[in-house]
Amino acid sequence: MALDDRKRLILQAIVEDYINSAEPVGSRSISKKPELNLSAATIRNEMGDLEEMGLLAQPHTSAGRVPTTGGYRMYVDSLMERYEMTAAEIEKMRQATSMKKQELEKIVRDVAAAFSGITGLPVIGMLPASEAGVVKNIKVVKVDDYTAMLIVSDKSGIIKNRLLKLNQDISESFADELSQILNQNLAGLTISEINISNMMEIRSAIGHNFEILTSVIELVHEAVSEIDSKQIFVDGLSNILRFPEYSSVDKVKELFDVLEDKENLSKLIVEANPTNCTKVLIGEEMPLDALKNNSLVIAPYRASDRLVGLLGVIGPARMDYSRIISGLEFFTAQLSGVLTKDFGTRQILLEMGKGDET
């Protein structure tokens, strides 16, 4: 059976009506729309056809129709119109990205919060996973009496730091010396290569003050592993409570359990694999059984053509795809723009590492 223009219009109308109302839509309410001038009976016939094609379903015999996963898919792929963001939304976005010159993590979190506010849905953010986590440079800086800061940068330009609490005061020159020793021994190594044997070497190089060394190694290791693991977070989780889909606590718990488990969530995002463009996972397309009634829209953000991280929106399958997709693409584009601009031509985040400096 062919999906002619009239069927397409009807399907679109049904999907959009359902997205708004959350209630199965009947033939009468569609026949009332002025754009298609048809009686309820005709609509009913068409609905029957659409159901046969697997695009619609009935919760029960005497109910209206509800889009199936396939129906939403058809809508998203070829029916819906692009939503234009309002001036207010654009303004909100601008504000979230205007506090420039910050760390990547803070920028992304701010953007996620703003987007969650606009969509009224939870937003998932993923920060870059570095490649291999190769230590490029380590620096120890005296900050205060009894406190030094350890700054580790890796080859991909990510920077992590840790405070180092000491039992005794150290001189600035000792900090410099320590920096040098650490760099000589650890620069160029990956996290897995930093182990007891390096530690021994460094210990002998220092020759004294064993306690500081142990702490330092511990902290370097910790900082590097943080670089190594991709970070993931969720903002605006409680937004979903507004949807009738989550009127039962069991449903809420099901979703929360997935979203609070970073491991699982990370797997989900990676499986969605939005390598180079916005990806939409609808209902039954979701890889986790617990999420079969939800949808995920996810898109990458970049800094001059290189993938940096991901931003996603999760919600009921009955979400406003048009707004969400347009919005997400707008936001990731903005984010990419900010990152590309702010971090200069030779990207701080992306630079592959050339010379060392200590």
Next chain:
Amino acid sequence: MALDDRKRLILQAIVEDYINSAEPVGSRSISKKPELNLSAATIRNEMGDLEEMGLLAQPHTSAGRVPTTGGYRMYVDSLMERYEMTAAEIEKMRQATSMKKQELEKIVRDVAAAFSGITGLPVIGMLPASEAGVVKNIKVVKVDDYTAMLIVSDKSGIIKNRLLKLNQDISESFADELSQILNQNLAGLTISEINISNMMEIRSAIGHNFEILTSVIELVHEAVSEIDSKQIFVDGLSNILRFPEYSSVDKVKELFDVLEDKENLSKLIVEANPTNCTKVLIGEEMPLDALKNNSLVIAPYRASDRLVGLLGVIGPARMDYSRIISGLEFFTAQLSGVLTKDFGTRQILLEMGKGDET
């Protein structure tokens, strides 16, 4: 009417039964307990008395009794026995605090997560609010080509840092120069005192490179304001979904709305004001109407006698006070121990500031 020993025993039994079952407890189930050898009828008489005293209430005439706020209060203040933490719980705690030598924030977050795991309740953590946020020392360190790190420490020893992305490479000596200029102009000032006029002064001191300066000032301001505002966070929020008290989404939303609003939450915590010991707010004692069915247990943690921050547990009024209170005191004591030990005799966090060094 006096609260004799028998009444106390009965009240205790009722409260504990209700904490376990979440259902109004009837006279029969209490009379079955071997420790008080009484018939249901006798228990009923006593229950009537306890109700008259405002310690129990009936949801409706033919239901069992439920503790009132006053009943819980009596239980917490003078009836309950101290819960002894199990070896497994202590081990979990030990692990959470064993990754020492970290930043305060990370330690507290780890402890909160561990405690949330043990209690199965949301845990609220509050990090120190500094006094006035006086800048003690500012340091600019070159980290990488095009990147420098700005490290601001305040008089109370809190340290914040910001990455500084540059359009051009800078030399280490320029970073040092910048550090010196910033210190000369900003050390000793509070956040509100750092404004346009200082900025002008510094600008004239540098004499060139206006763009870097603007960013630096912005970041200093940002870092100092972060010191100035107390940080607050909630861990394990989804735990509450397990309780029948939150079987309706409205109830969940009510609680979530309060806990997601950091402003409100902060006010709540401050009003609870657990100045020097564990404080329990029960049901109607809660300052917010939306929380009249919840309770909050909150306790301070310290570093050698000086208040550092707070840790709290929030949940239904029907919470296991004995476990929660014992656990929280154990945890805050551990935390205080770690902080006191790790940060040396002259506390890094608490030191009032003596000399400067650049």
Next chain:
DNA sequence: TGTTAGCACTCAACGCGAAAGAGTGCTAAT
């Protein structure tokens, strides 16, 4: 041949009342 009005049919949702069950308060006996 496509469209529409009419109508019987289906099924969830709602409201109502009877029955069950848990627990109480009171009274009288121990």
Next chain:
DNA sequence: ATTAGCACTCTTTCGCGTTGAGTGCTAACA
């Protein structure tokens, strides 16, 4: 002072008829 017994109350549950939205089918119509 305690307890057994009993009438009473009130929620919970279940069954059941009613309602109403919406369908599918058929026959009339353009």
